[in-house]
Amino acid sequence: MKISDIRLTVVGMPRHTGFVSKHVIVEIEMDEGLTGIGEMSDFSHLPHYSLDTRDMKAVLKSILVGQNPFDITLINQELLSHFPETMFYYEKGNFIRNGVDAALHDLCAKALQISVADFIGGRMKEKIKVCYPIFRHRFMEEVEENLKVVRERFRQGFDVFRLYAGKNLDADEAFLDGVRTEFGSKVTIKSLDFSHLLDWKSAVQVTQRFSSYDVQLIESPAVQNDFEGLRHFRMKVDHPVSEHVWSYRQQYEMIKHDSVDIFNISPIFIGGLTNARKAAAAAEVAGKSCLIGTTQELSVGTAAMAHLGSSLANLNHTSDPIGPELYAGDIVKNPVIYENGYLLVPGRERHGLGVELDWEQIEKYKADDLSWGNVSAHQLQDRTSQARK
Numbered sequence: 001m002k003i004s005d006i007r008l009t010v011v012g013m014p015r016h017t018g019f020v021s022k023h024v025i026v027e028i029e030m031d032e033g034l035t036g037i038g039e040m041s042d043f044s045h046l047p048h049y050s051l052d053t054r055d056m057k058a059v060l061k062s063i064l065v066g067q068n069p070f071d072i073t074l075i076n077q078e079l080l081s082h083f084p085e086t087m088f089y090y091e092k093g094n095f096i097r098n099g100v101d102a103a104l105h106d107l108c109a110k111a112l113q114i115s116v117a118d119f120i121g122g123r124m125k126e127k128i129k130v131c132y133p134i135f136r137h138r139f140m141e142e143v144e145e146n147l148k149v150v151r152e153r154f155r156q157g158f159d160v161f162r163l164y165a166g167k168n169l170d171a172d173e174a175f176l177d178g179v180r181t182e183f184g185s186k187v188t189i190k191s192l193d194f195s196h197l198l199d200w201k202s203a204v205q206v207t208q209r210f211s212s213y214d215v216q217l218i219e220s221p222a223v224q225n226d227f228e229g230l231r232h233f234r235m236k237v238d239h240p241v242s243e244h245v246w247s248y249r250q251q252y253e254m255i256k257h258d259s260v261d262i263f264n265i266s267p268i269f270i271g272g273l274t275n276a277r278k279a280a281a282a283a284e285v286a287g288k289s290c291l292i293g294t295t296q297e298l299s300v301g302t303a304a305m306a307h308l309g310s311s312l313a314n315l316n317h318t319s320d321p322i323g324p325e326l327y328a329g330d331i332v333k334n335p336v337i338y339e340n341g342y343l344l345v346p347g348r349e350r351h352g353l354g355v356e357l358d359w360e361q362i363e364k365y366k367a368d369d370l371s372w373g374n375v376s377a378h379q380l381q382d383r384t385s386q387a388r389k
């Protein structure tokens with residue numbers, strides 16, 4: 001039982017907003033004829049540089065070929081020595097390790113003829129509550145467009161939303177006001193996500209300004225790695241505070257400083273399902289909650305997160321993976337399913353991640369490489385195709 005080959009395919013997938021995210025589909029082949037699939041999702045984030053996928057493939061080949069795919073811990077150790085953790089949220093090495101680790105899980109679970117959730121500890125739940133994201137307002141005109149998004153998605157069964165906030169406060173407030181007036185208690189705002197753009201004191205001021213709106217939690221209300229700042233924020237406001245986990249050291253510091261209430265854990269930002277399970281276990285040991293975050297994956301990455309969420313004991317907040325609803329297309333024959341605001345976990349009877357690549361679709365969205373084209377820092381921060389300054 002040995003890995004015989006690895007293939008990487010780049011796709012550029014437009015969102016309904018027009019913004020294009022680039023992803024790499026990973027296929028790992030085993031000598032017995034099975035193939036595991038994974039996804040290195042959404043490389044289209046700052047820092048604004050791109051990786052050479054031919055080079056990446058050569059390195060991954062040298063690490064993987066000849067290995068037993070069940071040696072997941074060993075392989076992860078080796079991957080880590082080539083693509084090390086840094087203390088940065090969008091570190092691309094984590095994305096690379098995540099795609100490989102997912103493909104190994106898919107491959108091993110397929111070899112055992114079980115689902116990934118069963119491979120990583122079994123199922124606590126068959127569906128995961130998720131929320132729909134409202135991207136950051138820069139202009140007042142965007143408020144009406146975003147209220148329209150809430151209207152349309154509410155009709156589809158989504159009743160929880162989250163708001164990226166902090167750039168145009170008047171617009172943020174007009175949006176919150178519009179949602180409250182039109183939907184009242186039928187719609188919940190899960191979070192204001194400041195995405196590390198504000199220092200903790202400014203985040204306190206903004207949170208206080210919006211205190212009359214019913215928001216469940218506040219995310220990333222300090223600059224990256226300001227563990228004391230997060231704690232100061234947490235002590236000043238009543239809301240629970242969530243922060244993404246992007247390295248073990250960073251999670252350790254957040255536990256040590258008692259900086260947060262909720263760890264936002266997504267395989268992409270911590271380098272795979274294996275690491276995400278460790279981060280969730282660390283949260284559990286520290287008496288903290290979890291939610292599953294997102295970079296906005298396609299169906300392969302989202303299925304991996306559904307299996308992860310299914311297996312966790314301390315997933316007790318609304319989660320974020322909603323990529324397949326945001327993108328104009330997908331790369332599988334059987335996309336993940338959303339029902340009444342829940343992401344359904346692919347069934348036990350489906351082996352591996354439970355999704356199958358659709359090469360017709362992949363051909364349609366295939367890209368030569370991860371190059372950027374003409375995108376601005378604003379577009380990258382705010383996930384919009386809106387080029388206006």
Ligand SMILES: O=C(O)C(=O)C[C@@H](O)[C@H](O)C(=O)O
Pocket residue numbers: 042193195293294295296320381383
């Ligand atoms: O909670 C977050 O933070 C995100 O969801 C980050 C987003 O920027 C996401 O990665 C996206 O691409 O929309």
Ligand SMILES: [Mg+2]
Pocket residue numbers: 193195219220244
């Ligand atoms: Mg966030």
Ligand SMILES: [Mg+2]
Pocket residue numbers: 042045294295296
């Ligand atoms: Mg993303």
